[in-house]
Amino acid sequence: MPANLTPEYKKAEELLRQAKTIAEKISALELMLQTIPKHKGTDHMQADIKRRLSKLRSTPQTRAGARQGDIFYIPKGPVGGQVVLLGMPNSGKSSIVGALTNANVQVADFPFSTTVPVPGVMKYEDIPIQLVDMPPITRDHVAPGQTNAYRQSDLILGVVDLSATDVTDQVEICLDFLRQRTLIPPEDTQADETIYRHMVRPCLWAATKADLTNEGDFEVLHEIYRDKINMTCTSAKNQDRLKDLIRRIFRELRILRIYSKIPGKPPDMGEPFILPIGATVLDLALKVHRELAEKLRFARAWGQDKYPGQQVPRDYILRDKDIIELHFA
Numbered sequence: 390m391p392a393n394l395t396p397e398y399k400k401a402e403e404l405l406r407q408a409k410t411i412a413e414k415i416s417a418l419e420l421m422l423q424t425i426p427k428h429k430g431t432d433h434m435q436a437d438i439k440r441r442l443s444k445l446r447s448t449p450q451t452r453a454g455a456r457q458g459d460i461f462y463i464p465k466g467p468v469g470g471q472v473v474l475l476g477m478p479n480s481g482k483s484s485i486v487g488a489l490t491n492a493n494v495q496v497a498d499f500p501f502s503t504t505v506p507v508p509g510v511m512k513y514e515d516i517p518i519q520l521v522d523m524p525p526i527t528r529d530h531v532a533p534g535q536t537n538a539y540r541q542s543d544l545i546l547g548v549v550d551l552s553a554t555d556v557t558d559q560v561e562i563c564l565d566f567l568r569q570r571t572l573i574p575p576e577d578t579q580a581d582e583t584i585y586r587h588m589v590r591p592c593l594w595a596a597t598k599a600d601l602t603n604e605g606d607f608e609v610l611h612e613i614y615r616d617k618i619n620m621t622c623t624s625a626k627n628q629d630r631l632k633d634l635i636r637r638i639f640r641e642l643r644i645l646r647i648y649s650k651i652p653g654k655p656p657d658m659g660e661p662f663i664l665p666i667g668a669t670v671l672d673l674a675l676k677v678h679r680e681l682a683e684k685l686r687f688a689r690a691w692g693q694d695k696y697p698g699q700q701v702p703r704d705y706i707l708r709d710k711d712i713i714e715l716h717f718a
């Protein structure tokens with residue numbers, strides 16, 4: 390029986406050919422398995438994909454395909470999200486990480502001053518968020534393994550130097566980098582985005598060094614990219630702009646914080662549970678106590694749009710800052 394392979398499957402095969410890292414190969418093979426027509430004629434092919442997948446998955450790894458000792462595998466720790474910076478040499482990445490966290494970054498007036506990733510933690514209200522300073526990329530050079538850090542991030546923060554005459558080139562080079570690695574969808578608006586859904590990462594762009602520019606410079610750049618990318622204006626030397634950047638990062642991470650409460654006791658307002666937007670009471674229960682979650686009966690909620698202590702079902706969709714009391718059978 391002929392295999393009748395679909396264009397989606399062929400695209401996945403192409404992604405596998407381009408894949409350089411284990412994580413990328415696994416993603417591409419998973420996509421092939423998802424998109425291969427399921428009938429007798431493809432039985433052998435399906436078995437072959439599964440065999441290759443299981444071999445790759447059993448390669449000694451830490452999380453998500455990163456090998457032990459890989460400097461671009463950056464553990465996330467207990468944070469609400471990991472934001473990995475991307476940009477050309479001297480664009481201002483280290484200065485942003487240095488201004489927002491206690492990380493020991495190298496800021497210098499010459500290109501390629503950062504050679505290894507440097508993580509640091511900042512806070513948006515009571516949510517810790519990890520920022521990772523990165524070596525620069527250029528049109529022709531990316532450090533081996535660097536793509537993995539972006540693939541595993543929760544958000545990519547593209548940084549361009551608004552004061553530079555080549556700022557649009559900077560954006561284009563970064564966009565090419567991301568497109569070539571399917572970290573953002575292809576430019577072709579006809580492309581079936583569902584194929585790339587699990588490979589692409591959310592991106593926010595910061596046009597920095599605004600303190601060195603004239604009024605209106607950001608608006609001109611923003612106008613060019615208005616429909617393509619989500620861009621904000623910042624400066625490592627301006628506290629208000631930095632605060633705004635933190636708010637934007639929080640928004641793009643699409644997370645919410647939930648405070649848990651034990652019946653009869655005041656809520657624990659210390660460390661919130663962090664969940665993705667759209668999570669339900671059951672998702673919270675799974676996070677609080679995986680084994681007990683199936684015994685969850687209902688919850689009581691305190692929040693902006695509820696009566697205090699209102700009973701809510703397991704599939705109730707949580708809102709940022711809800712206080713939730715879980716009731717088990």
Ligand SMILES: Nc1nc2c(ncn2[C@@H]2O[C@H](COP(=O)(O)OP(=O)(O)OP(=O)(O)O)[C@@H](O)[C@H]2O)c(=O)[nH]1
Nearest residue numbers: 479480481482483484497500501502503525598625
């Ligand atoms: N005035 C001003 N100078 C900045 C700002 N951000 C960075 N700089 C300067 O720009 C130069 C480069 O900054 P870095 O933060 O080291 O740039 P980088 O992107 O980390 O550079 P690489 O590590 O080479 O990729 C330094 O001299 C900084 O002091 C800013 O917002 N305002």
Ligand SMILES: [Mg+2]
Nearest residue numbers: 482483502503
């Ligand atoms: Mg740097």
